[in-house]
Amino acid sequence: MSGRFTRPLDIAGGRVEMTHGGGGRAMVQLVAELFQAELGNPILAQGNDAALLPPAAGRLVMSTDAYVVSPLFFPGGDIGSMAVHGTINDIAMSGAQPLYLSAAFILEEGLPLADLARIVASMARASREAGVPIVTGDTKVVERGKADGLFITTTGVGVVADGLMIAGDAIRSGDVILLSGSIGDHGIAILSQREGLSFSVPIESDSAAVHGLVADMVAAVPEIRCLRDPTRGGLSATLNELATQSGVGLVIEESAIPILPVVRGACEILGLDPLGIANEGKLIAFCPPEHAEALLAVMRAHPLGRDAAVIGVAIEDPRRFVRLRTTLGTERVIDWMFGAQLPRIC
Amino acid sequence: MRFIEEYRDSGLAHDLAAAIAAACQPQRDYVLMEVCGGHTHSFARHGLEELLPERVRLVHGPGCPVCVLPAGRIDAAIALARNSDVILCSYGDMMRVPGSKRATLIAAKAVGADVRMVLSTLDALGIARANPEREVVFLGIGFETTAPGTAVALQIARSDRLTNFSVLNNHLLTPPAIRAVLAMPADTPLHGLIAPGHVSAVIGTRVYDEFAVGGQAVVVAGFEPLDLLQSVLMLIRQINAGVARVENGYSRALNADGNRLALAAIAETMPGRRAFEWRGFGLLPESGMQIAEDFAEFDAERRFALNYVSVPDPKSCICADVVRGARVPEACKLFGTVCTPDDPVGPCMVSSEGACAAQWRYGRHRLAPSGEQISA
Numbered sequence: 068m069s070g071r072f073t074r075p076l077d078i079a080g081g082r083v084e085m086t087h088g089g090g091g092r093a094m095v096q097l098v099a100e101l102f103q104a105e106l107g108n109p110i111l112a113q114g115n116d117a118a119l120l121p122p123a124a125g126r127l128v129m130s131t132d133a134y135v136v137s138p139l140f141f142p143g144g145d146i147g148s149m150a151v152h153g154t155i156n157d158i159a160m161s162g163a164q165p166l167y168l169s170a171a172f173i174l175e176e177g178l179p180l181a182d183l184a185r186i187v188a189s190m191a192r193a194s195r196e197a198g199v200p201i202v203t204g205d206t207k208v209v210e211r212g213k214a215d216g217l218f219i220t221t222t223g224v225g226v227v228a229d230g231l232m233i234a235g236d237a238i239r240s241g242d243v244i245l246l247s248g249s250i251g252d253h254g255i256a257i258l259s260q261r262e263g264l265s266f267s268v269p270i271e272s273d274s275a276a277v278h279g280l281v282a283d284m285v286a287a288v289p290e291i292r293c294l295r296d297p298t299r300g301g302l303s304a305t306l307n308e309l310a311t312q313s314g315v316g317l318v319i320e321e322s323a324i325p326i327l328p329v330v331r332g333a334c335e336i337l338g339l340d341p342l343g344i345a346n347e348g349k350l351i352a353f354c355p356p357e358h359a360e361a362l363l364a365v366m367r368a369h370p371l372g373r374d375a376a377v378i379g380v381a382i383e384d385p386r387r388f389v390r391l392r393t394t395l396g397t398e399r400v401i402d403w404m405f406g407a408q409l410p411r412i413c
Numbered sequence: 414m415r416f417i418e419e420y421r422d423s424g425l426a427h428d429l430a431a432a433i434a435a436a437c438q439p440q441r442d443y444v445l446m447e448v449c450g451g452h453t454h455s456f457a458r459h460g461l462e463e464l465l466p467e468r469v470r471l472v473h474g475p476g477c478p479v480c481v482l483p484a485g486r487i488d489a490a491i492a493l494a495r496n497s498d499v500i501l502c503s504y505g506d507m508m509r510v511p512g513s514k515r516a517t518l519i520a521a522k523a524v525g526a527d528v529r530m531v532l533s534t535l536d537a538l539g540i541a542r543a544n545p546e547r548e549v550v551f552l553g554i555g556f557e558t559t560a561p562g563t564a565v566a567l568q569i570a571r572s573d574r575l576t577n578f579s580v581l582n583n584h585l586l587t588p589p590a591i592r593a594v595l596a597m598p599a600d601t602p603l604h605g606l607i608a609p610g611h612v613s614a615v616i617g618t619r620v621y622d623e624f625a626v627g628g629q630a631v632v633v634a635g636f637e638p639l640d641l642l643q644s645v646l647m648l649i650r651q652i653n654a655g656v657a658r659v660e661n662g663y664s665r666a667l668n669a670d671g672n673r674l675a676l677a678a679i680a681e682t683m684p685g686r687r688a689f690e691w692r693g694f695g696l697l698p699e700s701g702m703q704i705a706e707d708f709a710e711f712d713a714e715r716r717f718a719l720n721y722v723s724v725p726d727p728k729s730c731i732c733a734d735v736v737r738g739a740r741v742p743e744a745c746k747l748f749g750t751v752c753t754p755d756d757p758v759g760p761c762m763v764s765s766e767g768a769c770a771a772q773w774r775y776g777r778h779r780l781a782p783s784g785e786q787i788s789a
Contacts (some may be wrong), residue, residue, distance in 0.1 A: 262532060335417055338765070388778045395426045395638060397460025399775040405509075405754040405763075 076100040081180040088174065088208025101184055102204060105191040110167070110202040118202040120167060123226045130157035131222040137411040139182065139216050141260045143252075143271030146219055147186035149347060151193035151201075152276045153298070153413060154221040159278035160294045160350065162233040162285045163225035168194065170221050171205040175214040183217065190219075197276040199223070230289055237292040238313035242381040243359035245352045247280065247366055248273070248374040249325040250302055254344035255333045257412055268329040275348030280369045284352065287365040293353040298413055300404050301343040305351060306389045307403045316384025319401065322394045323378045342391075343404040345412045353381065420637030421459070429642040430464040436649045443469045443649055444601050446738055448591060449609035450477030450766025451636055457775035459638045469645060470601075472738040473771075475590040476609050478555045478583075479506050479764035480736050481691045485724045486583055487512030487760075490552050493581060493717060494518060494526040500544060501581075502537035503552040504559075505530045510760045513724045534566035541570075541578040550713045553580045557679070558611040560584045560702060564678035567708050579713040582704055584683060587612050588620055589700035590691065594737060595627065603738075605630035605648035607641070610663045617671030621659045628657050635663040682708050690723055692760070693733035732759035735768050742769035743780050749773060 076096055086093040103111065110118050134150040144152075151168065158165040170190065174183065194201050201221075227233075256272040259265065277296070285291060293313070297305040302324070310317050326341050334341045348371060354362050359377060366372035389401040437443065447453055453473050456462060462471065475481055491512055494501035501518070508519045508530060522528040527547075531537050534551055541549035553563040563580055570578045587609060595603070606629050608621055613633045621631045630651035634644035644662040651657065661667065685703025690696050704712040713719065726733055729747055734740035742748055742761065752758040754770055761767035772780075 331417065386778070386782055390778060393460055394421060395423050395459055395461075395464065397463040398778070399458060399460045400778050402754075402774040 071099075072096045076180065078180045078184045083174045083176055083178040083180065083183065083208055085176055085208055085210065088206060094206065098206060101180070102187060102206070105184075105187045106194070106201045106204070108200040108202065110200060111204070118167070120202070123166065125226040125228060128158055128161045128163045128225045128227055129222065130154060131220065132157060133218060133220045134413060135215070135218050135411055136257065136413050137215055138257075138260055139186065141272055142256045142269060144274035144347070145186055145189050146217070147190035148193040149274050149413065150219040150221045151190050151197065151199070152274050152347060154223040155197055155199055155276040155278050156296045156350070158223040158225035159281040160233070160296055161225070161227055162231040162281065162291065162294065163227040164282065165197070165199045165223050165225040165278050167202045167224045168199055168221050169203045170201050170219060172207070173214050173218040174206065174208045175216055176208060176211040178216050186217070193276065197278065199276075228285070231285055233285070233291055233294055235293055235295065235309055235312040238309060238315050238353045238381050239292065239355075240315055240381055240383040241356055242292055242353045243356050243377055244317065244319070244379040244381065245354070245359065245363055245366060246302070246324065246376055246378045247277070247350045247352075247372045249327045249330065250297065250346055250349060251326060251330040251334065251341040251344035253347040254301070254412055255330050258337070259333065264333070266329050266333060270327075270329055270333065273346055273348035275371055277348060277350055277371055280366065280371045281350070283365050283369050284362060288354055288358045288362045290358050291352055291354045291362065294350055296350050297346050299345050301341070301345055302351070303340070303342045303389070303401050304403055306401060309353075310387040310389050313381070314387060316382045316387055317379060317389045318382055319379035319389065319391050321391050323376050325374045325376055342401060347413065417637070420635070420639045422639065426464065426638050426642060429639065429646060433469065433642065433646050433649060434466050436646060436653065437466050437468055438653060441468065443605070443652060444472060444603050445469065445605045445607055445645065445648055446472045446474045446594070446603050447607040448474035448476045448587070449607075449612065450480065450764065450768070451611065452607055452609070452634060452641065453477075453768050454766060454771045455636045455638070455641055457771040460775070461638055461641055464642065465645065469649070472603065473735065473741075473768035474738055475594060475691070475693065475736045476556070476587065476612070477736065477761065477764050477766035477768070478559075478585055479510055480732060480760045480767050481585065481590065481693060482510075482554065482583055482760065483690050483692045483723065484511070484513045484726060485690070485722050488516065488724060489719055489721065490581055491516050491518055491521050491526075493550055493713065493719070494521050494528050496548075496717075499548045499550055500527045500529060500540060501550050501552060502529045502531045502540055504532075504554065506765055507552055507554060509757065509763050511727070511757055511763070515727075515758065534562045538566055538569055538575070538578060541575050545577055547577060549578050551578070551580050552583070554583045556585050556587050556609075556612050557615040560683065561615060561672075561675035561678050564675075564682040567682040567704070567711050568678065570711050571708060579711045579716045580704065581713040582683070582702065584702040585689060585691070586686070586700050586702065587616070588623075589697050590694065591624060593694045593697055595624065595629065597737060597739075599739070603629065604652050605632070607644050607648070608633040610635050610640075610666065613663070613671070614667040615672050615675045617669050618659050618661050618667065619669045625657045625659050630657045631659040632662045633660070633667065635666060681705070690721075692726065693736040727758050730759040732761040732769070735761050742772040745769070749777065
């Protein structure tokens with residue numbers, strides 16, 4: 068392949084130019100030497116406009132997500148790893164096994180090729196570790212000032228095992244609510260990076276692909292009614308979404324919600340509510356009460372669910388409130404976040 | 414965690430609640446105003462009213478700077494932001510506050526106004542340095558709490574000879590608002606004031622002596638559950654004893670004299686006191702901070718020759734009554750029907766210190782369901 072171009076791509080010192088999106092040899096070279104070199108797999112190597120996939124054994128699920136996070140690199144991850152994890156997680160939230168990803172890149176003229184290479188390498192690593200290959204992709208370049216470095220859109224396809232019926236409208240009064248680990252890490256990691264805030268204990272994003280955890284969970288407790296990853300808007304938004312979708316009320320115990328001390332401290336200083344802060348490697352699960360103990364055990368047995376906890380219960384409530392029982396034993400509403408408390412978080 | 418969990422200790426909170434219940438005398442009501450919007454939100458966020466006996470009634474006060482800003486002031490900021498020479502820098506709190514006709518800075522931004530959210534006045538100075546060809550205006554808002562930040566920005570702007578930075582000054586003084594509340598005829602007389610914590614960290618507690626002399630029990634309070642419960646207990650004890658004095662319930666953060674450095678910065682840059690129109694109070698004499706002559710070039714009102722135009726409050730919105738403690742948020746027929754934090758009619762519903770926002774966000778499950786009201 069290297070013989071096709073007069074000089075190899077200058078990844079160390081070069082920048083994205085308009086010609087890299089122009090459909091000419093420069094674009095072919097960028098795709099070959101940067102994208103295919105990192106992401107290569109037999110399906111991607113087919114080299115057609117569409118990836119030809121083998122027949123799938125079960126119901127298919129599909130999900131797409133755009134990533135515009137700023138900054139591109141942050142403690143615990145970058146836009147590339149996040150674009151892989153986030154879409155895998157969306158697929159996994161239906162109880163599915165993620166099979167394939169696509170990735171579309173909008174690059175801004177002037178983006179250092181070294182940054183792009185680092186991001187693509189990070190995507191490749193995340194995809195390899197997750198066992199979910201990127202099988203098709205696209206690259207476009209826009210003029211300087213028309214995008215902020217780069218934007219990535221990934222789409223995922225997965226397959227759901229027979230018998231699973233996991234959905235946002237399936238929660239019933241009495242169901243137990245479980246959370247896989249500490250909340251707020253991602254949002255606070257991004258914020259501290261963006262604003263140049265430093266804390267005595269570094270805060271890392273929790274960005275991770277949780278499909279392995281989900282696989283263990285659905286294998287042990289196929290009766291799980293609902294799974295959701297509390298990303299933008301945090302736990303508050305996710306719980307409100309689900310209360311509305313399922314037509315139930317939810318009651319959460321404040322003392323049961325795992326929050327790292329450094330995240331809690333940062334939120335107090337900045338006047339943010341940790342319940343409204345984004346996560347990228349957590350999930351909440353709803354199951355009938357008789358299965359809660361087994362589900363908690365299987366979650367805690369997985370590295371990504373080590374700090375899992377039962378945080379509450381669904382109740383009958385025609386007004387579909389999400390209530391918090393505070394550590395003082397009082398009760399308040401957990402509301403949706405409003406406005407954009409932390410823009411460009413994912 | 415130090416300084417958080419200690420002040421949220423459930424056992425101590427319940428001990429204080431029991432002490433408050435025991436201190437309450439029969440046939441006596443205790444009507445207390447939490448002057449500060451931050452306190453309003455703390456009470457609501459921690460559900461503290463559940464721990465108070467019925468005869469202790471909390472009345473929300475005027476201490477939400479966003480809420481008491483009249484629509485005309487927000488219109489002025491939006492108009493300035495629409496000037497294509499201008500980058501308007503604002504704290505996040507102001508972005509979604511409606512001016513007249515529900516116009517907001519965030520909506521102006523969507524149609525091309527260059528509005529930047531900043532966390533500090535230093536960020537605004539940085540934007541001014543990075544954009545020498547543009548006029549950078551910082552929307553200064555708040556009581557004595559945020560005024561020192563603006564004051565320091567003015568000092569730096571002058572010493573660094575910044576020629577493209579100015580402040581649209583809406584800084585207000587707390588005592589005139591308390592004075593105005595106490596001067597108003599009320600259905601229920603107030604028995605005590607929970608005085609603001611952060612404001613007092615700057616101005617000290619001595620400034621409240623005039624209210625104690627006038628017969629009000631005053632306790633300056635912190636923002637954690639134990640701070641607030643403790644301040645309620647201190648007020649009830651004063652009221653029972655028939656005394657009125659100023660007590661400091663937040664001694665870990667403030668003293669009688671205030672922060673001398675902060676006061677000096679304000680005195681240098683914004684020493685003047687001007688009549689300012691407040692939502693709910695109208696024109697209050699000597700209630701607004703005035704940028705000094707020495708700093709006139711950094712005063713956006715003078716720099717852009719702005720003339721303040723008063724505009725009426727939105728029809729049916731009772732924010733003007735809410736900031737005086739005259740009515741409760743849920744008495745408003747717009748509350749939760751056409752006015753929600755997502756689409757606010759008045760500032761009290763959108764500000765992080767607004768009483769309507771506190772009731773909506775944290776306490777609406779306690780209100781009787783209404784057919785029209787948005788539920789969850």
